[in-house]
Amino acid sequence: MNESALTPERILAAAEDVLRRFGPGKATVVDVAQALGVSHGSVYRHFASKAALRDAVLRVWLERTMAPLQIIANGKAAPPTRLRQWLGALREAKRDKALGDPELFATYGALAADAREVINEHVEHLRGQISSIIAAGVASGDFRKVDARATALTIFDATTRFHYPGLAHLWGNPGEDAAFKQLIDLLIRGLAADGKPAAR
Amino acid sequence: MNESALTPERILAAAEDVLRRFGPGKATVVDVAQALGVSHGSVYRHFASKAALRDAVLRVWLERTMAPLQIIANGKAAPPTRLRQWLGALREAKRDKALGDPELFATYGALAADAREVINEHVEHLRGQISSIIAAGVASGDFRKVDARATALTIFDATTRFHYPGLAHLWGNPGEDAAFKQLIDLLIRGLAADGKPAAR
DNA sequence: ATAATGACAATATTTGATATTTGTCATTCC
DNA sequence: GGAATGACAAATATCAAATATTGTCATTAT
Numbered sequence: 001m002n003e004s005a006l007t008p009e010r011i012l013a014a015a016e017d018v019l020r021r022f023g024p025g026k027a028t029v030v031d032v033a034q035a036l037g038v039s040h041g042s043v044y045r046h047f048a049s050k051a052a053l054r055d056a057v058l059r060v061w062l063e064r065t066m067a068p069l070q071i072i073a074n075g076k077a078a079p080p081t082r083l084r085q086w087l088g089a090l091r092e093a094k095r096d097k098a099l100g101d102p103e104l105f106a107t108y109g110a111l112a113a114d115a116r117e118v119i120n121e122h123v124e125h126l127r128g129q130i131s132s133i134i135a136a137g138v139a140s141g142d143f144r145k146v147d148a149r150a151t152a153l154t155i156f157d158a159t160t161r162f163h164y165p166g167l168a169h170l171w172g173n174p175g176e177d178a179a180f181k182q183l184i185d186l187l188i189r190g191l192a193a194d195g196k197p198a199a200r
Numbered sequence: 201m202n203e204s205a206l207t208p209e210r211i212l213a214a215a216e217d218v219l220r221r222f223g224p225g226k227a228t229v230v231d232v233a234q235a236l237g238v239s240h241g242s243v244y245r246h247f248a249s250k251a252a253l254r255d256a257v258l259r260v261w262l263e264r265t266m267a268p269l270q271i272i273a274n275g276k277a278a279p280p281t282r283l284r285q286w287l288g289a290l291r292e293a294k295r296d297k298a299l300g301d302p303e304l305f306a307t308y309g310a311l312a313a314d315a316r317e318v319i320n321e322h323v324e325h326l327r328g329q330i331s332s333i334i335a336a337g338v339a340s341g342d343f344r345k346v347d348a349r350a351t352a353l354t355i356f357d358a359t360t361r362f363h364y365p366g367l368a369h370l371w372g373n374p375g376e377d378a379a380f381k382q383l384i385d386l387l388i389r390g391l392a393a394d395g396k397p398a399a400r
Numbered sequence: 401a402t403a404a405t406g407a408c409a410a411t412a413t414t415t416g417a418t419a420t421t422t423g424t425c426a427t428t429c430c
Numbered sequence: 431g432g433a434a435t436g437a438c439a440a441a442t443a444t445c446a447a448a449t450a451t452t453g454t455c456a457t458t459a460t
Contacts, residue, residue: 029453030451040451041405044453150382154382154386158383158387166366167366186354186358186387187386190386190391206433230420230421230422240436244422245433250421250422
């Protein structure tokens with residue numbers, strides 16, 4: 001086993017690179033193997049199918065780009081503020097990718113279209129983070145006594161306009177920042193405990 | 201000028217029919233002309249291009265399917281109730297089309313994809329209706345003193361999850377009704393004047 | 401023994417020659 | 431005269447043959 005042993009990690013890195021250079025339509029597993037200097041049969045020793053490789057690449061990418069969210073969710077800001085920060089960060093992460101490198105964003109969008117399973121896991125993960133912030137808000141008395149998990153879904157649904165990749169074409173519009181702020185204000189107000197006007 | 205004179209209306213009806221039978225990919229203007237028993241050149245006397253014909257068909261369809269909304273918007277139910285009814289009707293109209301006849305829904309979705317202009321007009325129209333309900337709610341004291349037009353957009357954005365056709369694949373899920381109700385409740389609560397808990 | 405290879409069958413994609421469709425307009429019809 | 435036609439050029443779409451890709455596995459290399 002030398003330092004250039006063929007590992008899933010090395011294959012993933014190569015696949016990501018090939019995908020970035022060739023796009024989702026053109027990237028083949030032969031290309032990935034070639035980039036690693038091995039035969040494509042060897043790749044199949046580590047990933048059962050092209051779909052499995054695709055899923056793994058998508059998972060890694062999602063984990064990497066959503067990392068800042070976990071930090072905010074675990075933070076100690078007051079829950080209403082934390083919820084604002086978290087939703088703002090989710091929006092920014094997506095928007096920066098979409099506007100900063102539209103091709104790559106489209107590439108991962110194409111991957112996601114065929115990986116419903118991975119996406120469901122991902123959404124479930126995000127929902128858990130929102131849920132923990134809401135639970136904290138209920139405990140602190142900032143929010144009404146709502147069901148945290150159900151409300152997390154409601155918040156996620158309500159902000160779809162600003163995080164669903166299929167709507168990325170709207171994210172460059174002029175009024176976008178104001179529209180987002182207005183929505184968050186309305187949601188936080190709807191969540192606020194009586195007599196505790198929304199923080200901020 | 202006899203009773204079977206070639207009019208834009210007759211062409212529109214034929215186009216709609218051809219579109220329904222052949223789908224958006226296969227329907228040609230020769231097909232439309234044939235259905236009318238005229239040459240395709242004659243169609244071009246009434247519509248400048250295939251795109252113009254397509255836009256007209258889409259406009260007629262949107263007008264027809266959204267007709268119930270105007271009635272609700274003009275109704276005299278208390279504004280919070282009216283807003284609930286209106287948003288519920290918007291959701292239902294879309295969902296019924298999407299689940300009831302998926303092919304036709306996909307057909308009009310395809311038309312819409314190439315008719316950004318028509319869609320913008322349409323959204324503007326809906327926004328106006330929401331706006332008038334909100335203005336009524338502010339006047340009646342049920343809602344806080346919000347900017348009706350800006351808030352109308354916020355409400356439209358917040359409900360994207362339930363009316364954007366690109367998300368139709370989610371509309372058959374089990375928890376869907378509950379999720380929608382939860383969202384509307386949260387929005388109405390966020391809109392309610394202090395001391396006036398959300399009407400039911 | 402374990403890892404890697406490459407030949408292979410079954411699909412899927414690309415290509416490019418052929419056919420259709422769009423949009424125009426000079427001519428015909430009533 | 432105004433409405434309709436159909437022949438036409440240019441732009442698009444279609445389809446079948448040629449090529450490439452996926453996934454397997456018996457064989458080879460270490």
